[in-house]
Amino acid sequence: MKLNAKLDRLGTETAFAVSAQAKAWADKGNKVYPFHLGDINLQTPSNIREATNRYMNDAKNGYCAPEGIPELRLALAHDVGSKRGVEYGLENVVIQPGGKPTIWKFLATVMNEGDEALYPNPGYPIYESQIGYQGGIPVPYSYNETDTGFEIDMEKLRNSITDKTTILIYNNYQNPMSASSSLEEMQSLAALATEHDLWVLSDDAYFEIRYTDRSPRSIVSIPGMKERTVILYTFSKKFAMTGWRVGASIGPEKVIRHMARFNINDESCTNHFIQHALAEVIREDQSGSKRILSELKSRRDICFSGLNTINGVSLQLPESTFYLFPNVTDVMANKGYTDLDLFRTDALEATGVSFCSRHHFGSPLADEENHYIRFAYSSIEQEDIQEGMGKLKSWIED
Numbered sequence: 154m155k156l157n158a159k160l161d162r163l164g165t166e167t168a169f170a171v172s173a174q175a176k177a178w179a180d181k182g183n184k185v186y187p188f189h190l191g192d193i194n195l196q197t198p199s200n201i202r203e204a205t206n207r208y209m210n211d212a213k214n215g216y217c218a219p220e221g222i223p224e225l226r227l228a229l230a231h232d233v234g235s236k237r238g239v240e241y242g243l244e245n246v247v248i249q250p251g252g253k254p255t256i257w258k259f260l261a262t263v264m265n266e267g268d269e270a271l272y273p274n275p276g277y278p279i280y281e282s283q284i285g286y287q288g289g290i291p292v293p294y295s296y297n298e299t300d301t302g303f304e305i306d307m308e309k310l311r312n313s314i315t316d317k318t319t320i321l322i323y324n325n326y327q328n329p330m331s332a333s334s335s336l337e338e339m340q341s342l343a344a345l346a347t348e349h350d351l352w353v354l355s356d357d358a359y360f361e362i363r364y365t366d367r368s369p370r371s372i373v374s375i376p377g378m379k380e381r382t383v384i385l386y387t388f389s390k391k392f393a394m395t396g397w398r399v400g401a402s403i404g405p406e407k408v409i410r411h412m413a414r415f416n417i418n419d420e421s422c423t424n425h426f427i428q429h430a431l432a433e434v435i436r437e438d439q440s441g442s443k444r445i446l447s448e449l450k451s452r453r454d455i456c457f458s459g460l461n462t463i464n465g466v467s468l469q470l471p472e473s474t475f476y477l478f479p480n481v482t483d484v485m486a487n488k489g490y491t492d493l494d495l496f497r498t499d500a501l502e503a504t505g506v507s508f509c510s511r512h513h514f515g516s517p518l519a520d521e522e523n524h525y526i527r528f529a530y531s532s533i534e535q536e537d538i539q540e541g542m543g544k545l546k547s548w549i550e551d
């Protein structure tokens with residue numbers, strides 16, 4: 154009996170393998186400092202938990218419409234639209250079980266066999282996996298390190314567009330680099346999308362995970378983009394709801410309508426009682442996210458200062474997401490490493506500090522010279538961040 158040949162093209166999120174390694178190390182009785190997974194070890198805001206219980210007890214326990222309940226779709230249309238300066242209605246929103254399903258359902262709706270899709274690399278690994286699995290050609294674009302963070306290599310991106318390119322996947326604010334586009338960068342991308350008539354997936358998973366008073370930006374706000382852009386929206390990060398699995402796809406009705414048909418074929422609907430609770434919270438009181446952001450900011454500052462004092466490590470302070478992506482090229486050279494994965498596993502065994510490396514975020518490109526690792530500080534207490542950084546420093550500088 155044969156298995157589906159397409160399975161060879163399906164990728165994975167290799168960060169989960171790092172979790173397994175960290176767990177195996179902890180199971181042997183070692184203390185582990187978990188910086189590897191972008192999960193959140195904070196409680197979901199109490200108003201969301203209370204409202205969810207209330208609606209569950211109110212018998213909202215059956216199936217609901219595959220595209221989501223109208224109350225939540227309308228609440229999101231207003232909230233997401235007003236925060237980006239565009240107008241959305243009910244028909245522009247389909248509720249999803251998390252942020253991730255938007256990726257495959259978007260591609261399944263707009264991509265044809267052999268189409269080329271641009272995606273960030275390093276980037277969230279599911280883009281490359283789903284483009285390839287669904288018969289598209291994954292075309293990576295990369296970032297350059299600057300004095301303030303990371304910026305897209307626009308010249309390379311422009312040069313990689315062909316007459317087969319139909320899709321641009323864009324993640325601002327970015328995992329794993331915490332890259333945050335300038336207005337100029339965003340405008341250049343929008344101009345390319347318009348010029349080449351591309352569909353755009355704007356992965357806005359971290360749109361509201363920000364540590365600055367400056368308003369976040371989304372490419373959909375640029376004139377001409379709303380018609381060609383689908384937003385990946387998720388409750389996972391903003392409200393510490395990673396395991397609840399609720400999100401949405403928001404975009405042109407002609408795309409959203411078909412994405413909803415995938416809901417019918419797949420999960421039937423997203424959890425019903427949670428949708429009622431979230432509609433209430435989005436309309437009435439989103440303040441629970443403030444406590445989460447404030448804790449994440451403190452963790453960012455401790456993690457950044459810790460890394461910054463280590464000889465050979467270089468990084469900039471990001472204003473968004475919950476990741477730090479330090480350049481460890483000099484550290485590796487000083488310690489005699491050429492293999493980034495060996496460096497990572499040796500660090501785990503010598504210090505208990507567990508992190509991902511650049512290799513977990515797409516296949517490295519041929520011309521890459523620098524080495525990077527990623528620290529997620531969302532699932533580790535402040536005290537442990539401090540302690541872990543101390544251990545890492547001692548080992549690196551030994």
Ligand SMILES: Cc1ncc(COP(=O)(O)O)c(C=O)c1O
Binds near residue numbers: 387399
């Ligand atoms: C860039 C990016 N997009 C999408 C997701 C998926 O979010 P969710 O957990 O809501 O499916 C993640 C999760 O880490 C992410 O980092």
